[in-house]
Amino acid sequence: MKVSKKVSGVEYAIRDVVSAAKDLEKQGKTIDYLNIGDPVQYGFHPPENVKKAYIDAIKKDQNYYSASEGIQELRSAIAEKENSKGLSIGADDVLITNGVSEGLDMVMSSIVEEGDEVLLPGPYYPPYASYIRLRGGIPVEFSVDLENSTPDIADIKSKITSKTVAICLISPNNPTGAVFDESSLKQLIDVANENNLYIICDEIYDQIVFDKKFVGIGKVAGNSPVIILNGFSKVHLMSGWRVGYIAFNNSPQLDSIREHLPKLARVRISTNHPAQYAALESLRGPQEYISEFVTELKKHRDLVVSRLNSMPGISCSNPKGAFYAFPKIENNPFKSDKEFVLNLLKSKGVLAVHGSGFGTKYGSGYFRLVFLPNMKILNSALDKIEDFVSGYKS
Numbered sequence: 001m002k003v004s005k006k007v008s009g010v011e012y013a014i015r016d017v018v019s020a021a022k023d024l025e026k027q028g029k030t031i032d033y034l035n036i037g038d039p040v041q042y043g044f045h046p047p048e049n050v051k052k053a054y055i056d057a058i059k060k061d062q063n064y065y066s067a068s069e070g071i072q073e074l075r076s077a078i079a080e081k082e083n084s085k086g087l088s089i090g091a092d093d094v095l096i097t098n099g100v101s102e103g104l105d106m107v108m109s110s111i112v113e114e115g116d117e118v119l120l121p122g123p124y125y126p127p128y129a130s131y132i133r134l135r136g137g138i139p140v141e142f143s144v145d146l147e148n149s150t151p152d153i154a155d156i157k158s159k160i161t162s163k164t165v166a167i168c169l170i171s172p173n174n175p176t177g178a179v180f181d182e183s184s185l186k187q188l189i190d191v192a193n194e195n196n197l198y199i200i201c202d203e204i205y206d207q208i209v210f211d212k213k214f215v216g217i218g219k220v221a222g223n224s225p226v227i228i229l230n231g232f233s234k235v236h237l238m239s240g241w242r243v244g245y246i247a248f249n250n251s252p253q254l255d256s257i258r259e260h261l262p263k264l265a266r267v268r269i270s271t272n273h274p275a276q277y278a279a280l281e282s283l284r285g286p287q288e289y290i291s292e293f294v295t296e297l298k299k300h301r302d303l304v305v306s307r308l309n310s311m312p313g314i315s316c317s318n319p320k321g322a323f324y325a326f327p328k329i330e331n332n333p334f335k336s337d338k339e340f341v342l343n344l345l346k347s348k349g350v351l352a353v354h355g356s357g358f359g360t361k362y363g364s365g366y367f368r369l370v371f372l373p374n375m376k377i378l379n380s381a382l383d384k385i386e387d388f389v390s391g392y393k394s
């Protein structure tokens with residue numbers, strides 16, 4: 001029977017390549033999975049006090065629907081966190097969601113109508129384009145300099161039309177690891193203000209940065225119409241518990257969305273109630289587990305980038321945050337980056353994601369590797385990639 005064009009058009013490259021890997025596994029091949037951005041699947045776990053908070057909430061019978069906007073204690077703790085990054089908001093400016101994914105869905109549902117355009121950093125995390133298209137909107141990619149981690153402001157300005165409603169930022173970025181600095185963020189705020197656009201900023205990797213202290217959009221937001229998306233899946237190692245949030249800046253331009261978006265929270269009733277207590281504990285309890293995680297990841301980043309750059313026909317800019325490397329395939333002998341990835345999988349059993357899955361305009365010709373696996377697995381996977389690219393070169 002018929003399904004809507006909108007839903008049949010949804011793509012999610014990160015999971016799409018998995019079916020090819022599963023087929024090979026059925027034939028007895030061992031696969032190195034370097035495709036999923038989930039730290040928990042690679043052995044990084046939430047600390048015991050956080051797990052205990054979840055279990056305690058269950059034992060205390062907090063197993064019923066929570067308030068649709070989320071529990072007040074967690075909303076307060078999140079407001080404090082965002083204020084320490086530069087905003088000036090209260091608990092009522094925070095809405096708890098089933099991960100950033102649901103927050104993104106709610107924001108796009110609230111602002112995008114048929115034919116509206118939304119600017120996205122190219123390449124981008126695929127659900128951004130999917131949620132925009134599901135609402136009949138059009139994702140428009142702008143260019144980002146990966147070497148310097150800077151958005152191309154002139155390119156953004158040239159792509160703003162009467163149909164543009166928002167600029168989305170993802171910093172640190174998936175798939176590139178680019179992190180925008182304060183001056184770039186300020187310029188982006190200025191462009192948004194000049195054109196009466198929402199700024200939607202995804203900071204889910206905010207504490208996973210390797211070289212410089214992180215600066216969030218809150219630091220330069222002033223009273224601009226900034227909406228922050230964030231959550232507990234990456235930094236806080238709680239991907240399967242599905243907790244995220246939307247934080248609204250104190251801006252009169254956000255009055256309408258603040259009135260209407262919470263209705264979407266009410267129609268879906270509530271998020272996971274006991275998991276919200278775990279999220280609260282992850283903010284209020286000891287924070288060392290985060291620095292330990294990031295220190296380990298930095299070693300992985302350094303290894304992966306230096307090894308990739310020593311391979312023939314591969315070049316890789318240094319990801320400044322998150323846990324992805326996004327190498328460029330110079331002189332690809334295959335007909336596309338997707339073919340490169342599928343051949344790498346078939347011949348060496350290493351699963352990466354093709355760059356064009358993150359937007360064809362700026363992602364084509366690249367592939368994405370997750371550097372979450374331990375150093376031994378990473379080294380072995382890199383040996384296989386090196387063999388692969390050296391083999392087709394000779």
Ligand SMILES: Cc1ncc(COP(=O)(O)O)c(C=O)c1O
Pocket residue numbers: 037098099100101102125170173174202204230231232233239243244
């Ligand atoms: C930039 C970005 N935003 C959001 C998500 C999904 O977050 P959540 O698990 O909170 O839905 C991801 C996951 O990979 C991501 O990379």
